[in-house]
Amino acid sequence: MGEEALIETETKRNWADLLPELLSLILKKLPEISDFVRCRAVCKTWHLSSSISDLPPQFPWIVKVNEGSDLEFYSIAFKKVYTIRARCFSGKSLLRSTGSYMLKQFGNPGSYSLLNPVTNSEVPLPVLQVCNPIWLPWLSWYNLPNFQSDDYVFLTEMERSIGYKPGDDRWNIIGPGRESQFCCYHFKDLLFRVDSYNGFTKIMNINSQKELYDVPAPKYKRNYEKSFRGPYLVESCGEILSVSHNHSFEWRDIKFSIHRLEFGNGKGTPCWIELSSIGDRILFFEITVPYGRGFWLRASDFTGFKGNCIYFINRLQTFRSSYVPMYDIENSEIILIDTPFAPFNLENHITWFLPSLKHI
Structure with a gap:
């Protein structure tokens, strides 16, 4: 009983x-x-x-952007494919991801919104008066992965950098874009732009639009510095990192060089210091021409993943390939990670996505 x-x-x-x-x-x-x-x-x-x-914390997914009505995601951590029907998605839309939101282009040139496909939440953006529609495919969105409701949304065109803060009714011109093209990054009200001619990093206060520093380009110790691609700027542990890699058509020959921006506690001119290790950190990049986007995570937050490495999607080298490479900084070697997606091409490319349930 x-x-x-x-x-x-x-x-x-x-x-x-x-x-x-x-x-x-x-x-x-x-x-x-x-x-x-x-x-x-x-x-x-x-x-x-x-x-x-x-x-x-979620390990990034890979999202395959194509012309279908559904978005396909692949989780490297769990080796699973997820299919999500994005809200108001049409075959003519172009989606680019940065962190947990994707930039959605639709209708007339200059019409955009931010979309979280996991929650299907969408935030419309003011119509952008486009300088030159020819350069729309190269439009760059370079927000932080974890940006909040009071952060700027940043875009760059060929000749200008523009920003929008949720609640405003229009885009604001933040600074010139031609000399830096698409190598831009913002962190704590500072805008970092890399001059495409001399490699100097210009640092500007977004609120006052005052130029604060003009930092000389990093000095590379490797003997192939002339063939370096980048730099790609990213914030990590409160530091600004400059990441570059040599140009090579062979996976095994790709090498990365990483520098940290040293402000010197406000004394003297900031400079770049080369790093041999990033410790527990993992960097993630989408490398395209002529710009790249990146973010970072702590390896200790994920079982089975090691730090001091770089996962990157190289749009030029992933064409006709279904692999995503990981660069082991300590051993200076490339490890290829297979995905279930078919070989990628210009119309069917991949990018990083951080799954999140947050709303702007």
């Missing part, structure tokens, strides 16, 4: 009464975003008593 009573008690247990603090602990142990979403959807009580802040 005792066992029967125990079985009856277990059957009548109401899991909706699970203490919120216990539910939070459970959610933080679910590394895959799909399991996290299913857990929150069990019942209304679980949904209301949980928070998206409980979602553990």
Whole structure:
């Protein structure tokens, strides 16, 4: 009779009464975003008593951008393919990703919105008066992966850098773009632009639009510096990094050079210091011509992944290939990661995407 009573008690247990603090602990142990979403959807009580802040850090997905109505994602961490039907998506739209949002172009030239395909939340942007429609395919969006509702949305055209802060009714010209083209980055109200002629990094205060520094290009120790591609700027651990690589058509011959911007505590002129290691950090880049986008994560947040490495998507070298390369900085070697996607081409390319449930 005792066992029967125990079985009856277990059957009548109401899991909706699970203490919120216990539910939070459970959610933080679910590394895959799909399991996290299913857990929150069990019942209304679980949904209301949980928070998206409980979602553990997510290893980036690879998204395949094509002309279909669906977006395909591949998780390197879990070796899974996800198919998501993006809201208001049409075959004529162009999507580019930076972090958890994708830049969506639709209708007339200059019409854009920000889209999170996981939550299907969309933020319309003011119509952009385009200087030269011919350069629209090269339009660059270089926001931080974790930008917030009060951050600028940045774009560059061939001749200007422009910004939009949510709540404004128009785009604002932040600075010239021609001399820096698309090598731009912003962090803590500072805009970093790399001069395409001499490699100097110009640092400007976004709010005052005052030029603060003009930093000479990094000095490369390798003997193939003339063939370097980049630099690609990225913030990591509060530091600005400059990442370049040599031009090579052979995977095994690709090498990276990494420099940190040293401000010298406000004394003297800032300069670039070469790094031999980035420790626990992982850098992610999408390398295209003539610009590149990047972000970083901590390897210790992900089981089975090592730090001190660079994952990169090279649009020129991934054509007719289904591999994504990882550069091991310590051993100076390339490791190819296979994906289930068909070989990529100009119309069917891939980019990085950080799955998130946050809304702007």
